[in-house]
Every structure is written in structure tokens, then in C-alpha cells.
Amino acid sequence: MSRLGRGLDALIKEAPEASDRTTGITTIKCEYIYRNKYQPRKIFEKDKLEDLAQSLKENGMIQPIIVTKTDDKLRYELVAGERRLEAAKIAGFSKVPVIIRSLSDKEKLQFAIIENIQRENLNSIEEATAYQQLHQEFSLTHAQISEIIGKDRATITNSLRLLKLSPEIQEFLLYKKISSGHARALLQVKEEKRIPFANKIMEFKLSVRQAEEMAKKINSGNDENLPLKKTQTVDFSVLESKLKSAYKVKVKISEKDNKGKISFYFKNEEEKHKLLSLLKQKHE
Numbered sequence: 182m183s184r185l186g187r188g189l190d191a192l193i194k195e196a197p198e199a200s201d202r203t204t205g206i207t208t209i210k211c212e213y214i215y216r217n218k219y220q221p222r223k224i225f226e227k228d229k230l231e232d233l234a235q236s237l238k239e240n241g242m243i244q245p246i247i248v249t250k251t252d253d254k255l256r257y258e259l260v261a262g263e264r265r266l267e268a269a270k271i272a273g274f275s276k277v278p279v280i281i282r283s284l285s286d287k288e289k290l291q292f293a294i295i296e297n298i299q300r301e302n303l304n305s306i307e308e309a310t311a312y313q314q315l316h317q318e319f320s321l322t323h324a325q326i327s328e329i330i331g332k333d334r335a336t337i338t339n340s341l342r343l344l345k346l347s348p349e350i351q352e353f354l355l356y357k358k359i360s361s362g363h364a365r366a367l368l369q370v371k372e373e374k375r376i377p378f379a380n381k382i383m384e385f386k387l388s389v390r391q392a393e394e395m396a397k398k399i400n401s402g403n404d405e406n407l408p409l410k411k412t413q414t415v416d417f418s419v420l421e422s423k424l425k426s427a428y429k430v431k432v433k434i435s436e437k438d439n440k441g442k443i444s445f446y447f448k449n450e451e452e453k454h455k456l457l458s459l460l461k462q463k464h465e
């Protein structure tokens with residue numbers, strides 16, 4: 182944390198916070214920051230959190246998190262940056278840089294939603310639940326939510342429709358066993374047929390388009406005649422390991438609905454230049 186100013190450790194001592202006059206940023210001990218009750222994010226992907234923790238160890242926390250003061254003068258409520266805070270704890274940070282803002286409950290929720298959506302950190306159920314909070318607790322219309330969040334009204338309405346699904350199906354979405362596209366196909370059929378339909382989607386690894394076609398079959402009573410063939414699951418771990426060995430960086434292969442990507446991760450300028458050099462040599 183030395184990048185935030187010289188002598189900060191001496192300033193902090195037992196106090197919950199200390200300000201650096203040169204940057205205007207305050208540092209607060211992690212133990213004094215508690216979770217925002219309006220935080221929409223419920224699930225953290227462990228591997229991504231550990232990757233972020235490793236990055237923080239190597240580079241420090243450059244972007245401050247946002248907090249607000251509470252009635253308890255020694256405690257602060259997190260507004261935005263929960264993932265960074267959790268990663269900082271994993272990385273062993275005792276204190277983190279923060280910006281302190283005075284916000285209403287509605288503004289806390291708006292802040293948290295906008296930050297997570299901009300970073301694409303929320304899954305579809307977390308996002309829908311957050312919109313529902315804005316609608317029910319703060320009496321905002323779908324049009325008002327749309328204006329605040331920066332998404333069109335139809336997107337907000339379609340997102341909220343996912344909450345009409347049963348808790349079991351919402352859990353499938355929450356843990357990414359099915360996609361929001363699959364969920365919209367499930368909404369097309371009668372409620373009593375949704376669980377068997379969802380199980381079929383997962384068992385046969387149906388694409389969204391296949392699920393939509395199956396929904397039409399179910400509604401017409403012809404779903405028993407729909408030919409299904411299990412999609413062969415591909416284990417990318419061996420190939421990822423080979424690519425990692427060849428290019429000396431972490432490699433991740435992901436696939437969804439027969440589409441996917443291969444990602445190469447570098448941690449600094451040196452790794453980036455080595456990777457680019459290897460790629461150039463192998464493909465000239």
C-alpha cells in the first residue's frame with residue numbers, strides 16, 4: 182500500500198481510517214468494512230477471486246473501493262468493490278484504499294448494481310433480484326430503472342421475468358447450469374413442465390435454439406417425438422496444460438452453445454512481450 186503515501190502505517194495505528202493528503206484517498210482496515218445489505222452479488226467464482234488476489238499481491242490495489250460511513254463511527258458500509266475487498270483479504274491486506282461517500286439506501290443499491298453490471302460480474306438472477314429491489318423497495322418503475330442503469334426498458338422487464346421461475350430453476354441459473362436464454366425458453370411452457378424441461382436441457386446440453394424448438398414441441402404436445410442426442414463433453418484441461426507449457430502463461434478455454442474462446446493471461450509487460458514473441462515465431 183506504499184503507493185498511497187509515505188508513512189501511512191505510522192498514521193493508521195489503531196484508528197479505523199487514515200487519509201493521504203497527496204491523493205485524497207483514505208485507507209481503512211478491512212475489519213472495519215462490512216457488507217452492504219443491498220449488494221446484489223451473491224456468488225464469487227473462487228478461481229477468479231484467487232487470480233485477482235494474486236494480481237493485487239503483485240501490483241497492489243490501484244482502484245479504491247467505495248464505502249459510506251455508518252452511525253457507528255468505527256465501521257463503514259461497502260458500496261462498490263466487494264470483489265476487490267474479498268480478494269484483498271485473500272492476498273493478506275490488512276487495509277485497503279477507499280473513497281468515502283454519503284449515500285442513501287437507494288443510491289447504495291444503484292451504485293452496487295451499476296458497478297457490477299459494467300464489470301459483467303452479476304449473473305442473471307442476481308441482476309433480476311437487484312432490479313426487483315429497486316422496483317419494490319424504492320417504488321421505481323421499469324422505465325426509471327432503465328434510465329438509471331443504462332439498459333432499455335424491455336431488457337429490465339425480461340430480466341425481472343426470470344424471477345417467475347421456481348427457486349430450483351433459479352438456482353440452476355445462479356450456478357450457471359443453464360443460461361438466461363434457456364430460462365426464457367422455460368418461461369414459454371406451463372409451470373408444471375419446467376423442471377422436467379430444465380433437466381432435459383442440462384442432460385442433453387441443449388443449445389438455446391434447441392431449447393426454444395423444444396418449448397414449441399412441449400406446447401404442442403409433441404415433445405416426446407423430439408429426437409435428442411447427447412452432446413459430447415470436451416475436456417479442455419489437457420489442451421490448456423499443453424498451451425500453458427508452450428506459451429509460458431495461463432491459458433483458459435471456454436465453450437457455450439458450440440461457441441467459445443481461448444484466453445491467454447499475462448501478468449506484466451515482460452510476460453506480454455514473451456507471449457507475443459512466441460505467438461509470432463509459431464505463426465510466421
